Structure formats: structure tokens, C-alpha cells
Amino acid sequence: MKNKFTEFAERLGISIVEVVDWTGYATFLYGQAILLSINVAKIRRFKAMLFQCWVTGIESMGVTLLFAIFSGMVLALQTGYEMKRFGAEALIGALVAVSMTREMGPMMTAIILTGRSGSAMAAELGTMNVSEEVEALEVMSINPTNFLVVPRLIAMSIMTPALTIFANVFGILGGSIVARYMINVEFSVYFREVWRFLDLWDSSWGIFKAWIFGMGIATIACAQGLRARNGAEGVGRATRNAVVIGLMFVVSFNFFLSAIYKILEDLGFKEWLTDTTGIGGATIG
Amino acid sequence: MSNHETNSPHQSESTKPTERLEPAKVEMKRKATTKKFFDTVDLGSEMIHLSGLKKVLSNRPILRGLDLTVYKGETFVIIGYSGTGKSVTIRHITGLMYADEGSVSVFGRDVTKLPPAEYAELRKEMGVLFQSGALLNWMTVFDNVALPLREHTKMTETEIRERVMECLKHVNMQDAGHKFPSEISGGMKKRAGLARAIVFQPKLVLYDEPTSGLDPVMSNQVNELTNHMRDELGLTQVVVTHDMNAAYMIGNRIGMLYNGVMEQVGTPDDIKNSKSAVVQQFISGATKGPHQVV
Numbered sequence: 001m002k003n004k005f006t007e008f009a010e011r012l013g014i015s016i017v018e019v020v021d022w023t024g025y026a027t028f029l030y031g032q033a034i035l036l037s038i039n040v041a042k043i044r045r046f047k048a049m050l051f052q053c054w055v056t057g058i059e060s061m062g063v064t065l066l067f068a069i070f071s072g073m074v075l076a077l078q079t080g081y082e083m084k085r086f087g088a089e090a091l092i093g094a095l096v097a098v099s100m101t102r103e104m105g106p107m108m109t110a111i112i113l114t115g116r117s118g119s120a121m122a123a124e125l126g127t128m129n130v131s132e133e134v135e136a137l138e139v140m141s142i143n144p145t146n147f148l149v150v151p152r153l154i155a156m157s158i159m160t161p162a163l164t165i166f167a168n169v170f171g172i173l174g175g176s177i178v179a180r181y182m183i184n185v186e187f188s189v190y191f192r193e194v195w196r197f198l199d200l201w202d203s204s205w206g207i208f209k210a211w212i213f214g215m216g217i218a219t220i221a222c223a224q225g226l227r228a229r230n231g232a233e234g235v236g237r238a239t240r241n242a243v244v245i246g247l248m249f250v251v252s253f254n255f256f257l258s259a260i261y262k263i264l265e266d267l268g269f270k271e272w273l274t275d276t277t278g279i280g281g282a283t284i285g
Numbered sequence: 286m287s288n289h290e291t292n293s294p295h296q297s298e299s300t301k302p303t304e305r306l307e308p309a310k311v312e313m314k315r316k317a318t319t320k321k322f323f324d325t326v327d328l329g330s331e332m333i334h335l336s337g338l339k340k341v342l343s344n345r346p347i348l349r350g351l352d353l354t355v356y357k358g359e360t361f362v363i364i365g366y367s368g369t370g371k372s373v374t375i376r377h378i379t380g381l382m383y384a385d386e387g388s389v390s391v392f393g394r395d396v397t398k399l400p401p402a403e404y405a406e407l408r409k410e411m412g413v414l415f416q417s418g419a420l421l422n423w424m425t426v427f428d429n430v431a432l433p434l435r436e437h438t439k440m441t442e443t444e445i446r447e448r449v450m451e452c453l454k455h456v457n458m459q460d461a462g463h464k465f466p467s468e469i470s471g472g473m474k475k476r477a478g479l480a481r482a483i484v485f486q487p488k489l490v491l492y493d494e495p496t497s498g499l500d501p502v503m504s505n506q507v508n509e510l511t512n513h514m515r516d517e518l519g520l521t522q523v524v525v526t527h528d529m530n531a532a533y534m535i536g537n538r539i540g541m542l543y544n545g546v547m548e549q550v551g552t553p554d555d556i557k558n559s560k561s562a563v564v565q566q567f568i569s570g571a572t573k574g575p576h577q578v579v
Contacts (some may be wrong), residue, residue, distance in 0.1 A: 136419035141405040
């Protein structure tokens with residue numbers, strides 16, 4: 001007869017095997033989708049991709065921009081009063097711009113897309129899976145990865161960086177409203193500081209992070225959906241997992257990618273890029 | 286007008302005579318088609334051959350050495366209790382599942398050894414009607430039926446339209462092409478699924494519970510359609526069903542799957558007069574017998 005410890009060890013073992021199995025599947029799915037992405041040139045797949053761009057990106061625009069504006073406003077509000085005590089309120093623009101472009105813009109966009117588009121993708125593919133539609137594609141010799149995953153993956157990898165750029169801009173604009181009407185910093189001063197502290201490579205790294213997040217969210221959502229089993233309950237679980245794993249992915253990869261950038265910065269990568277291309281770099285040191 | 290013409294699926298639902306539901310007529314037609322089949326079939330032309338097929342799922346043996354042969358031009362019906370592996374058998378034929386042991390030969394090729402790309406090519410010769418129809422919900426019926434052609438051929442839209450309308454006509458749905466799956470009944474979904482299954486002009490069509498969840502009239506309509514596919518298009522068909530009326534009506538041969546092997550294979554009359562207690566319990570629906578109902 002099993003004792004409680006054996007039961008616990010058994011469950012733990014099964015959970016670890018399931019996690020490794022699913023991670024392997026998601027990695028395989030991602031690799032397969034990347035290899036098949038070339039097919040996006042086929043007009044029908046291109047149309048499917050455009051449709052996904054609309055669903056995942058354009059339809060998420062409103063909520064993302066609203067979040068971005070209020071995030072910029074909160075950022076300006078929380079830091080503005082403190083900076084004012086030290087007479088440094090003129091630098092609010094710099095702080096909001098750097099925070100938005102490096103961290104908040106990409107991360108906030110990714111979180112919104114995980115909740116909105118990732119969950120929808122998992123639910124959609126999960127429902128298709130439990131109602132035999134994915135199997136129907138297979139027996140018609142239509143590769144489900146090519147047909148279902150590739151358009152979503154490409155759409156998310158385009159729309160997440162695109163939305164991030166908009167989020168950055170609207171976050172900075174939101175901050176300017178608080179800076180002007182609550183902290184009494186003139187627009188001209190605010191935007192001068194924004195411009196002075198904005199760094200092309202910092203902003204680009206933020207957009208690069210958004211690109212990684214977009215592909216990760218799509219892969220996780222599709223992998224969860226395509227592995228959904230047991231009817232409505234399974235679809236619900238897949239949707240929940242897509243959001244939870246997606247958020248964990250975004251938060252953890254945000255740290256790792258930021259750390260990598262800091263290491264590259266310490267190694268003089270940014271200066272090398274600026275010297276090599278002749279563009280970018282902060283205007284003040 | 287011949288019996289077949291009277292029962293043509295091309296007739297609109299409103300004009301279909303009620304007499305076609307009479308069991309005696311159905312029986313007469315079945316006997317005629319079965320006799321015709323056995324008079325003409327070349328028993329050497331195997332379309333499907335399963336040999337010693339074994340499959341274990343969740344530590345439970347489902348198939349325990351299944352042997353089965355389906356000949357060209359016949360409708361083979363697989364009957365059996367729930368969970369005995371009927372759908373698993375179909376999934377092995379379509380390559381959605383791989384055998385633990387044994388061989389699966391389709392069109393004379395051992396598919397257990399085929400690389401996925403070649404299997405994908407072979408699948409174009411098969412059509413599958415899923416239990417729910419498995420239509421893609423965001424596409425109209427027309428686009429669902431056109432999907433395999435758009436994916437695998439370089440046909441023009443005009444050619445695709447012609448072929449799709451021809452298939453929709455076979456299933457009496459030529460006026461429903463513009464509708465979405467959510468706008469049509471369960472029976473229409475199955476008929477649309479059948480139109481999609483035959484659009485690529487396959488040699489073999491597999492049906493997974495084609496009449497489940499349908500009312501008797503709609504079930505009969507699907508059964509007639511199945512016979513139409515065999516008689517008019519010359520398709521070889523494998524049908525998985527619980528519905529004994531359907532099995533008798535469409536099957537040239539019926540095989541009862543029990544305990545992972547074929548308990549009995551024979552003509553509908555052989556099955557009706559079976560001496561096997563398991564078969565008799567199943568076809569009579571008796572709750573008491575060798576099969577314990579849990």
C-alpha cells in the first residue's frame with residue numbers, strides 16, 4: 001500500500017514529466033512554425049495572417065493605448081511630486097520616456113496581449129481540437145501547424161512590437177498631461193527631456209523584447225490549445241494555462257532579456273553599435 | 286422509376302415519400318445491393334488490411350490483435366460496444382494513431398512504415414466523415430468543402446466552384462453553401478462533412494458514427510446517402526456505428542468488435558442469425574448477457 005510520501009513523489013514525478021513533455025512540444029511547435037513561415041507568402045495564408053493581425057493587434061489597440069496612457073500618467077504622478085521636492089521635476093519626461101521604452105511599454109503590451117489574444121487563441125484552437133476539427137485538417141493532409149499556428153505566430157510577432165511602439169508614445173503623452181497640469185512642468189520642457197534621454201538602442205531593445213514576447217505568447221497559446229482534451233473542461237484549462245504560462249514567460253524573459261542587455265551594455269555593445277552605424281546613443285552622458 | 290431513383294438524395298426533403306422509411310422496403314433494397322455487391326466484387330482487391338493490430342491506451346489494451354480486411358467497393362460496418370476500439374480502428378487507418386504492434390495496409394501499402402509526407406499524400410485518397418462533421422466554424426459550408434481543393438490543387442475558383450457544387454448536390458445541400466456551420470442542423474453538418482470528404486474524389490471514405498445524435502428520418506437520409514456514395518460513386522466505405530438499423534441498411538458486411546478483436550464478420554443476415562451470445566446481446570440491446578453493463 002502506498003504511503004503519503006510515495007503518493008506525493010509519484011504525483012511530483014508525473015507533474016515534472018508533464019511539464020517537460022509540454023515544454024518539448026511547445027518548442028517543437030515553435031520550430032516547426034518558424035520553418036513553415038515561409039508559406040505565409042501563399043496568398044491564402046497571407047490573408048489568414050492579416051486577419052490574425054486584425055484580431056490580435058488592431059482590436060487590442062484601444063485597451064493597450066488606454067493602459068499606456070494611464071501607466072504614463074501614474075508614472076509621472078508618483079515620481080513627479082517626489083522629484084519636485086528636490087527641484088528635479090524637469091526630468092519627469094526623461095524618467096517616463098526611459099521607463100516606458102525600456103520596460104513598461106513592452107511588458108504592459110505583452111501582458112495585455114497574453115490576457116486578450118493568448119487566451120482567445122488557446123480557447124479557439126482548444127475548441128477546434130475537442131470538436132475534431134484539427135483531426136479533420138490532418139486527414140485532409142493539411143498541416144495544422146501551417147494552417148493554424150503560423151498565421152497566429154507571425155501576426156503576434158508583428159503586432160506586439162507595433163503595439164509596443166504605440167504604447168510607448170501614448171505612455172509618454174499621458175505622462176506629459178500629468179506633468180503639465182499637476183506638476184506644472186511645461187510641455188516644451190517635458191518633451192525636451194524626453195528627446196534628450198530617449199536612446200535609439202534602448203528603445204530598439206524594448207521593441208526586440210516585445211517581438212520575443214509576441215512569439216512566446218502565440219506559441220504558448222497555440223500549444224495549449226492544440227493539446228486541449230476532454231471537452232469544455234479541457235478548453236477552460238488550456239485557456240487558463242495559456243494565460244498563466246504566458247504571463248510567467250513574459251515576466252521571466254523580461255528579466256533575462258534586460259539582464260542580457262545590461263551585460264552587453266557593460267561590454268560596450270551600445271557604443272560599438274553607435275560607432276559602427278553612426279546613429280543612436282543618448283544625447284547626454 | 287427504380288427503387289434507387291425513388292430514394293435519390295437529390296430529392297428535396299419536402300417531396301420525399303414517407304414510404305421509403307418502411308422497414309420492408311429498406312430490407313429489400315439492402316438484400317438487392319448486398320447480392321449485387323457479392324456478385325461483382327473482386328475479393329482479391331483489398332483496400333484495407335489490418336493484421337494483428339494491437340493498441341494500449343492509458344494502460345488499457347484496446348485492440349488485442351485485430352485482423353480485418355475491407356474489399357474494394359464494399360461498405361464494411363464496424364459495430365461494437367462503447368469503448369471497444371471502433372474509432373481507434375479508424376484512427377489507425379487514417380494515421381491519426383499508430384499501432385503498438387501489427388500492420389495496417391491501405392491501398393496495398395503498409396502505412397505503419399510510411400514517412401509522414403508519403404502518408405499525407407496517401408490520405409488524399411481517403412475521406413473521413415467525423416462524428417460531429419468537424420466543419421471549420423469560421424468558414425461557410427462552401428469554403429469548408431472547397432478547402433482541400435484550395436490547399437492541394439491549382440484549380441481556378443471557377444473549377445473549384447463547379448466541383449464543390451457537384452459535391453454539395455450529391456448531399457442535397459446545393460442551396461446551403463453560403464451558410465455557416467452554426468446556422469445548420471446536425472444532419473446538415475454531417476452531409477456537408479460528407480461533401481468535404483468526397484470533394485477530392487477519394488477511393489475510400491471512413492465514417493465515424495454518421496447517424497449518432499440524429500432523428501430517425503435524418504438518420505435514414507444519411508444512410509441513403511452512404512448507399513448512394515457506394516452505388517453511384519463506387520466508393521469503398523468503412524462505417525463505425527452503434528445503430529443496428531443503419532448497419533443493416535448500409536452494410537455489405539458487418540464486423541462486431543469485442544475485446545479488441547473481431548467477434549464475428551459476416552453479411553447482415555449472418556449477424557442477425559449469429560450464434561454468438563455477444564453479438565446477439567448487442568443487436569438485441571439486452572442488458573443481461575455475456576457483456577456486463579457497468
